[in-house]
Amino acid sequence: MRRSAQxxxxxxxxxxAITTVWSGLYLNxxxxxxxxxxxxxxxxxxxxxxxxxxxDDEAPSKGAQQDRGVHGDHHGPRVGWLLLLPFLVxxxxxxxxxxxxxxxxxxxxxxxxxxxxxxxxxLPATSAPVTMALGEFWVRAIFEKGKSLSRNxxxxxxxxxxxxxxxxxxxxxxxxxxxxxxxxxxxxxxxxVRGGDRLPDDTWVAVTGNWFRGAGSLGASEALPALQIxxxxxxxxxxxxxxxx
Amino acid sequence: xxxxxxTVQAANHERQKLPWLRFAPPAFxxxxxxVRGHLIALISSHPAISAWFTxxxxxxxxxxxxxxxxxxxxxxxxxxVSPTALTRWxxxxxxxxxxxxxxxxxxxxxxxxxxxPIAGSLVSRGVRxxxxxxxxxxxxxxxxxxxxxxxxAFAGQPQVVLARFVGSLLTSVVVGWVWLRxxxxxxxxxxARHILAKSRLGTFVGEARHDxxxxxxxxxxxxxxxxxxxxxxxxxxxxxxxxxxxxxxxxLAVFAVIVAICSEADAFVAASLTQFPLTARLVFMVxxxxxxxxxxxxxxxxxxxxxATRFAPLTLVVAVVVATAVGTVLx
Numbered sequence: 001m002r003r004s005a006q007x008x009x010x011x012x013x014x015x016x017a018i019t020t021v022w023s024g025l026y027l028n029x030x031x032x033x034x035x036x037x038x039x040x041x042x043x044x045x046x047x048x049x050x051x052x053x054x055x056d057d058e059a060p061s062k063g064a065q066q067d068r069g070v071h072g073d074h075h076g077p078r079v080g081w082l083l084l085l086p087f088l089v090x091x092x093x094x095x096x097x098x099x100x101x102x103x104x105x106x107x108x109x110x111x112x113x114x115x116x117x118x119x120x121x122x123l124p125a126t127s128a129p130v131t132m133a134l135g136e137f138w139v140r141a142i143f144e145k146g147k148s149l150s151r152n153x154x155x156x157x158x159x160x161x162x163x164x165x166x167x168x169x170x171x172x173x174x175x176x177x178x179x180x181x182x183x184x185x186x187x188x189x190x191x192x193v194r195g196g197d198r199l200p201d202d203t204w205v206a207v208t209g210n211w212f213r214g215a216g217s218l219g220a221s222e223a224l225p226a227l228q229i230x231x232x233x234x235x236x237x238x239x240x241x242x243x244x245x
Numbered sequence: 246x247x248x249x250x251x252t253v254q255a256a257n258h259e260r261q262k263l264p265w266l267r268f269a270p271p272a273f274x275x276x277x278x279x280v281r282g283h284l285i286a287l288i289s290s291h292p293a294i295s296a297w298f299t300x301x302x303x304x305x306x307x308x309x310x311x312x313x314x315x316x317x318x319x320x321x322x323x324x325x326v327s328p329t330a331l332t333r334w335x336x337x338x339x340x341x342x343x344x345x346x347x348x349x350x351x352x353x354x355x356x357x358x359x360x361x362p363i364a365g366s367l368v369s370r371g372v373r374x375x376x377x378x379x380x381x382x383x384x385x386x387x388x389x390x391x392x393x394x395x396x397x398a399f400a401g402q403p404q405v406v407l408a409r410f411v412g413s414l415l416t417s418v419v420v421g422w423v424w425l426r427x428x429x430x431x432x433x434x435x436x437a438r439h440i441l442a443k444s445r446l447g448t449f450v451g452e453a454r455h456d457x458x459x460x461x462x463x464x465x466x467x468x469x470x471x472x473x474x475x476x477x478x479x480x481x482x483x484x485x486x487x488x489x490x491x492x493x494x495x496x497l498a499v500f501a502v503i504v505a506i507c508s509e510a511d512a513f514v515a516a517s518l519t520q521f522p523l524t525a526r527l528v529f530m531v532x533x534x535x536x537x538x539x540x541x542x543x544x545x546x547x548x549x550x551x552x553a554t555r556f557a558p559l560t561l562v563v564a565v566v567v568a569t570a571v572g573t574v575l576x
Contacts, residue, residue: 006454013461017309029303037310044313045457051450077436079546080458082465086305088274092281093288095299101292105479116400180398181510183303184475187517202292245398245513 001078007052009084014046016087025090027240028097030182097241098186100161100201103175108190108224110138122148129155129208134176134189135243141211141225149211156191156227157235160203170198174207174227178243189243196229207232297476304468304539307507308358312461315359319366320453324445328371339373343421346376347414350383356508357385357534358464361543362456365435368548374430379421382560385508386413386534395530398512404576405527409512412531412571416564420535423559434549463546467539471505474538478503483518493525498565501533502541508534524572531568536560 020026021038030038089095120140123130130152132140137156140149161175162168173190177183196207209229277284288294322331335342353359364381368374385391387410399405438455442448486496497518506514511533515526536557544553 001458006458009458010454013309017306020306026306029299030307034307034310038306041310041313044317045309048450048454048457052454055447077455077459077462077546079462079466081462083458083461084274085465086302086468088277089298090302090306092277093285093298095302096289096295098296098299099292101296180394180513181507182307184300184307184471184504185506185510185514187514 001080003052006080007049009080010045010049010052012049013083013087014042014044014049016091017042018046020090024239025094027242028095028183029090031179031242031244032240034181096202097237098177098183099159100175101165102186103159103161103173103177103188103190104165106188108173108175108188110135110142110189116143119144120148123152126152129153131155131157133243134158134174134191135178135245137191137211137227138189138225142223146211146213146225153208153210153230154227155206155208157204157206157238158191159237160199160201160205161188161190162201168198172198173224174205176243177241178245180245183242186242190224192224192226194226194228196232199234204235204237205232206235293476297472300472300475301465301468304471304505304507305465308356308464308468308539311355311359311507312362312457312464314355315362316453316456316460318353318359319362319456320449322363322366322370323452324449326370331367331370331372335372335376339376339425340422342373342376343379343425344418346379347383347387347417347421350380350385350417351387351389353384354388354390355385356391357537357540358460358507358543360384361540361547362460365456365547366452368433369435373425374433375421375425375428378424378556379417382417382420382535383414386417386531391508391512391534394509395512398516405523408527408571408575409530411575412527412564412568413534415571416531416535416560416567419567420560420563423563424556428556432549432552432555434551435547436549459546460543463542464539467505467537467542470538470542471503474503483520490522490524493521494528494565494569497521497525497529498532498561501529502537502561504533505537505539506533523576524569527572527576528565528568531571532561532564535564 017038020029021035021042026035026038116139120136132154134156137149137154140146156174158174158176161173163171163173172193174193175188175190177186178189179186193207193209194212195209196205199205207227207229208231209227212226212228288298336345350360353363360381363384364377367377367380392406392410395409396403396406436459438452442451483496483500486492501511504514511530515529518526518529521529541553541557544556548556
């Protein structure tokens with residue numbers, strides 16, 4: 001691989017890392033806490049590439065000249081080209097965040113080890129629906145057995161996923177993917193909903209409704225919390241599509 | 246010098262056979278740009294392909310900061326640290342140097358992507374391979390960042406954090422000692438480097454550039470394998486496989502190798518695998534940082550295939566045995 005190609009790859013990677021953070025696209029792939037790390041790493045790689053473009057720092061040694069004279073491009077590992085793949089993909093194809101496909105391959109149950117040590121504060125005494133994350137709804141409904149949910153209406157935002165992979169039957173789950181670090185370790189958080197329209201998979205919706213005691217045995221980690229839908233409408237995909245533990 | 250010459254000649258020979266190969270990457274780029282619209286349509290209509298790309302990109306993006314950290318540190322070692330300084334800092338007896346190297350792994354707050362280039366630079370600076378490998382195995386598993394994330398994932402179970410620390414430390418020390426006694430360092434083939442710069446800064450950037458492209462390229466290979474597993478094998482399969490302690494230990498050991506989750510995040514995954522006994526989940530957390538598909542790919546690139554195909558199984562076996570023993574005793 002020629003020096004110019006190596007420097008070009010470094011500039012491309014560094015530049016892409018910085019612009020994905022700038023545009024917010026990085027939230028499709030990693031947790032927001034990596035923001036400054038990505039900017040710093042991107043800057044280092046970018047500077048390395050730019051340094052290489054503007055300096056011809058290579059000492060004229062006999063071996064090096066022979067290399068260049070004979071085949072011109074013996075100076076870099078060819079496997080380095082592969083590094084372009086993920087960064088090209090980001091800027092050209094712009095992959096969507098993980099959605100119904102991944103969710104349908106996961107049970108959607110939250111392990112009891114994720115139950116917080118302290119109980120969550122009571123919800124405000126209001127007739128307006130309380131907006132909360134699906135993870136919080138899970139904790140209140142399953143781990144706290146719905147104690148704090150009985151009086152309030154809640155508003156949840158998530159996407160539509162089928163009960164079984166590939167099924168277009170009437171039942172569906174309101175779903176959100178959660179990640180610890182990056183999308184490779186994602187798991188699904190699902191809420192069993194009753195009522196509301198059956199929209200296509202991966203449609204983002206805001207749902208308002210009441211928690212109710214679902215069919216599953218209460219407190220068992222396999223049971224999903226259930227919500228009776230009062231009203232729902234489609235919304236645009238949130239800037240940050242994931243939830244975090 | 247002879248090996249280097251042989252490498253050059255081999256590369257030369259190959260290039261004469263396939264002269265068009267050098268035009269392949271740029272041509273590929275042009276094609277990608279031309280068919281971009283079709284590509285996007287194709288991918289968005291196939292959720293599995295779309296998920297594959299998302300996972301590939303997220304592993305690469307997440308690894309980038311750690312890769313850069315490792316590459317910069319290893320370029321520092323190669324450029325500014327004299328071989329004698331390193332050997333003076335370690336105990337003279339290699340048997341003693343192994344545990345010292347393992348404990349100093351706690352000083353590197355990164356994940357496995359950072360430690361491969363650093364281990365490569367240590368070997369090139371005259372550190373005995375067994376000692377460098379001990380550091381390579383220990384650093385991603387016992388550093389403070391990983392231990393804190395483990396304690397967050399297993400809230401209220403401090404014995405898990407302790408067991409993880411002890412298990413990973415023991416694994417790296419045992420592998421180090423075994424390699425010291427039985428390993429053949431002649432298996433290691435570090436690729437020839439051609440960094441000939443006029444200035445110190447030039448050497449530094451040259452080393453970092455080489456490592457970045459080399460380790461990074463192999464990282465992408467591993468990430469592609471892990472993304473394929475992620476898309477092809479549903480998590481629900483694990484539910485079927487976890488049964489007895491023996492089978493669940495083996496299942497999670499294999500799972501750790503093929504999913505290649507960063508050591509800073511694997512504790513959250515382990516915490517979610519509640520259908521498995523705690524000891525099996527400890528095995529998952531001890532195996533993952535020392536050997537997985539992306540680490541193996543990077544080891545092949547840095548130390549050669551013949552080395553990696555022997556070192557990786559050794560690491561896997563030691564990690565499984567040690568973690569099972571530690572889990573049984575401590576938890």
